[in-house]
Amino acid sequence: MKKLPTLHILNGDETVKAFAEASIPGNTLVWREVLSEGPAVNTIPEKEFWEKRQEFVTNAYPGASEEDYRQKVLEELSKLEGLSAFFEVVLWFDADLMCQLNLLYLLHRLQQNPPSMISVCTPAPETNIAHLSPSKLDELFQKRQQQSAEQLNQAHDLWELYAGPDPLRLQLYLEQFKIILPHMEAALKLHVLRFPDCQTGLSYPEQALLELVNEGANTKELLLQEFWHQLPEYGFGDAQILYLLNRLQPDLIQETAHLRLSFFGDRVLEGIGAFMPKPHWLGGVKVDAHTAWCYNKSTKRLALNGNSTKRK
Structure with a gap:
């Protein structure tokens, strides 16, 4: 079966409007979770993982309902099962801690069943994708960074450490290994x-x-x-x-x-x-x-x- 060309995973609704104005070709998926906050536990089954996430979000943030979470998060999440239908998946995430930890999860997930090409678009630190002009977004897209197998493997390892029960293991990894994912080392040090x-x-x-x-x-x-x-x-x-x-x-x-x-x-x-x-x-x-x-x-x-x- 012929693969679809490109899927863009956008971090949050604010990015959607700016991205639409840039007219970059491809399908879009909107990521609305905030995995830097609340439980992100790798020792439980995936179904329970997302149940705990839903419970946290609906209790921690006023106005968030279970129905909103189902529609805005879980239904979008289910689309990740079909990523192999695309030739390239492009992840649009800023350099800050909150965006980088969302990116880390997605790279970890993509590593397990990768499409032909995985790329990342991240602007300079303290620059927000949602505030870029169409021409700057197109420029960022043209300079997107294709992820190597080594980078994907490291993302998987780092996610397992972030979502694991012992933060000393994450700290030790950061001290002993070179982090080859741009901006990720800074984000994880902020996490510590x-x-x-x-x-x-x-x-x-x-x-x-x-x-x-x-x-x-x-x-x-x-x-x-x-x-x-x-x-x-x-x-x-x-x-x-x-x-x-x-x-x-x-x-x-x-x-x-x-x-x-x-x-x-x-x-x-x-x-x-x-x-x-x-x-x-x-x-x-x-x-x-x-x-x-x-x-x-x-x-x-x-x-x-x-x-x-x-x-x-």
Whole structure:
């Protein structure tokens, strides 16, 4: 059977409009999941994997319903089964952490049953595909990077480590092997910074939120703007930042007329107190007060957590 020429996998609805204006030939599939947030566990069957994802998304993000998830995520996901019908699959993903972890999953999945050609279009860091002009999108397409078997194999290995239960294995891989996937090493190092600090219990993004509120971002609108401005490399949208904020309220950040740090939030920011992380997932690792790993700022590495039961 003759193969269809090209399938473009676009990251999010914002990319769709810009892509349509560029008139690049081929079919499209829209990827709407956010695998940087919530459980992404490789030790369970695939059906259960997506059930856990649906449960997380519909509980974590206001306005997300099971029906929306079925239509916007699961129905698109089912189209991945037919990728072998295409000669080339082109993945359009930005360089930030959120996009790169979505890309990592798709490369891992494509590695298992690859079409004839797999290519990636990623603009320079802090550049968003959705904001590119039609001519810039076409230029990016002409410069797309075909993925080698070695790159696909590494993507598979890295996804298994990201979605696995031991983040030290991921850290060790990053230290011992050259990462041949552009932008992926930077994204995974940012991921490691999301583990609780060994002293404060805060992840790097959570620490940033406290600092921004302390510096005067006293409304959610201001906080969102400042987070985007100071940490664009994470690629978080409103929903992801507000999900982070919710984990810190009311213990560290309180909201009356304005956002402000609580007394305990001040102490944690000063390095006097230590926060007990609320339960959440980082890939395949469940993070809570008893998590076995924390991030050591002195060594800039994950370490076994000797203080997991001593925090507030």
